[in-house]
Amino acid sequence: MCLAFSSVLFAVGLAGALARSNSILVLLGLELMLNAANLNFIAFWRFGPSHSPATGVVFVIFSIAVAAAEASVGLALIIAVYRHQRNIRLAEATRLRG
Amino acid sequence: MNAVLTLIALATIAAAAAAMAGRNLLRCVLLLAVSWAGVAGFFLWAGAEFVAFAQLLIYLGAISMAVLFAVLLTGRSREDLVADRVPPRRALYAVLAAAAVGAVLLAAVAATPLAAGPTSVPAVGVRELGLLLMGPHCAALLIVGVLLTVALIGAVVLAAGERTEKPDPEP
Numbered sequence: 001m002c003l004a005f006s007s008v009l010f011a012v013g014l015a016g017a018l019a020r021s022n023s024i025l026v027l028l029g030l031e032l033m034l035n036a037a038n039l040n041f042i043a044f045w046r047f048g049p050s051h052s053p054a055t056g057v058v059f060v061i062f063s064i065a066v067a068a069a070e071a072s073v074g075l076a077l078i079i080a081v082y083r084h085q086r087n088i089r090l091a092e093a094t095r096l097r098g
Numbered sequence: 099m100n101a102v103l104t105l106i107a108l109a110t111i112a113a114a115a116a117a118m119a120g121r122n123l124l125r126c127v128l129l130l131a132v133s134w135a136g137v138a139g140f141f142l143w144a145g146a147e148f149v150a151f152a153q154l155l156i157y158l159g160a161i162s163m164a165v166l167f168a169v170l171l172t173g174r175s176r177e178d179l180v181a182d183r184v185p186p187r188r189a190l191y192a193v194l195a196a197a198a199v200g201a202v203l204l205a206a207v208a209a210t211p212l213a214a215g216p217t218s219v220p221a222v223g224v225r226e227l228g229l230l231l232m233g234p235h236c237a238a239l240l241i242v243g244v245l246l247t248v249a250l251i252g253a254v255v256l257a258a259g260e261r262t263e264k265p266d267p268e269p
Contacts, residue, residue, distance in 0.1 A: 001100070003207040005107040005140070009114060011200030016118030019192035022181040024123065024168055028130055031161065032114055035137050038153075046144040047212070054222045054230050060141075060149045061231075064156055065242045069249035071161050075168045076253035082172040083259055089182065 002043035010036035023081065023088045027074045034067045102143055110136030123169045123179050131162045148227055 013032030020026055038060050045056020082088050084095075110133050117129035134157040141150035173179050231239050 001103060001107075002140075002144075003212075004204055005103075005111070007200055007203035007207060008107075008111050009137075010203065011196045012111060012114045012118055014199055015192050015196035016114075018195055019184050019189045020118070020181065021184070022123065024165060024172070025118070025126060025181060028126070028165065029118060031157075032118075032130070032133070035134065035157075038149075039137060039140060042141055042144050042146050042149065045146070054227055057146050057149055057222050057227060058230060058235055060146070061152060062238060062242055064149075064152055065246060068156055068161065069246050071164065072253040073249050073256070075164055076256040078168055079171060079257045080259065086174075087178075088172050 002047070003040065006036040006039035006043065009033075009039065021089050021091055023078050023090050023093070024075075026090060027071065027078070030074075031067065031071060034063070034070075038063055103140070106136050106139045106143060110140070121181050121183070123173070123181055124166070126181075127162060127165050127169060130165075131158055134158055134162070146222070148222070148224055 010033050013029045013036060015029075016032065017026050017029030020029070041056045041060045041063065045059075078088055081093050085092060113129045113133040113136060117126045117133065120126045120129065134153065138150045138153040138157070141147075141153055169179065
C-alpha cells in the first residue's frame with residue numbers, strides 16, 4: 001500500500017519532469033520523485049524487519065538535507081540561466097557560455 | 099487506520115498531478131506545497147514525527163518559499179507566470195514513459211513477498227535520534243553540513259552573477 005503510493009507519486013513526478021518545458025516545473029518534478037523515495041525509506045523502516053530502531057529516520061533526514069541542497073543550487077542555476085537569456089525555457093538553454 | 103492512509107495518498111497524488119498538469123506557475127507551486135504536506139502527513143501516520151516536522155519546515159517553509167521567489171524573480175510580466183502549453187505529442191510520450199515506469203514499479207511491489215515486520219511502531223524519540231546523530235552517525239552529519247555549506251555558497255555565487263565593474267575611486 002505505502003509502496004504503491006510512492007510508486008504512483010514517483011510516476012507523477014517523472015511525467016512532470018519529462019513533459020514540462022519550464023525549468024522550475026522540471027525541478028519540482030525532481031523534488032516529487034525525491035519525496036517518493038523518502039516515502040519508501042519510511043515505509044520500509046515502519047513495516048520492514050529493522051535491525052536498528054532509527055535507521056530509516058536517520059536516512060530520511062540526510063536525504064532531505066541533500067534534497068534541500070539540490071533545490072537551492074537548482075534555483076540558483078535557473079536564475080543564472082534567466083539572466084543570460086531572459087527566459088527559463090529548457091529548450092532554449094542550449095548554450096552554457098553567456 | 100488504512101482509510102487515513104488512503105485519504106492521504108489520494109490527496110497527495112491528486113495535488114501532485116494537478117500541479118504537474120497546471121499552467122499557472124504560482125498555482126502549481128501552491129498545489130505542490132499541498133502535496134508535500136500530504137507526504138508529511140504520511141510520515142506522521144507512520145510514526146516518524148521528527149521527519150514529518152522536518153518535512154513541514156524544510157519543504158513548506160523553505161523550499162516552497164524559495165521556489166516562489168524564483169518564479170517571481172524570473173517572471174517579468176503577468177504572462178510569464180503562465181507556463182507554455184505542453185505539446186500534446188510530448189505530453190503523450192511523457193505520460194506513456196511515466197506510466198511504464200509506474201507499472202514496472204507496481205508490478206515489482208505486487209510480486210515481491212514482503213516480510214511482515216513488527217506491527218508496533220518502533221519508538222524513536224528526539225533524544226534517541228540526537229544521540230544517534232551525534233554518536234554513530236557523527237561523520238555523516240559533518241559531511242552533510244559541509245555539503246550544505248558548499249551548496250549554499252555555490253548557489254549564492256551562481257545567483258549573484260558577475261559584478262558590474264565599478265570605477266576605482268581616485269586615490
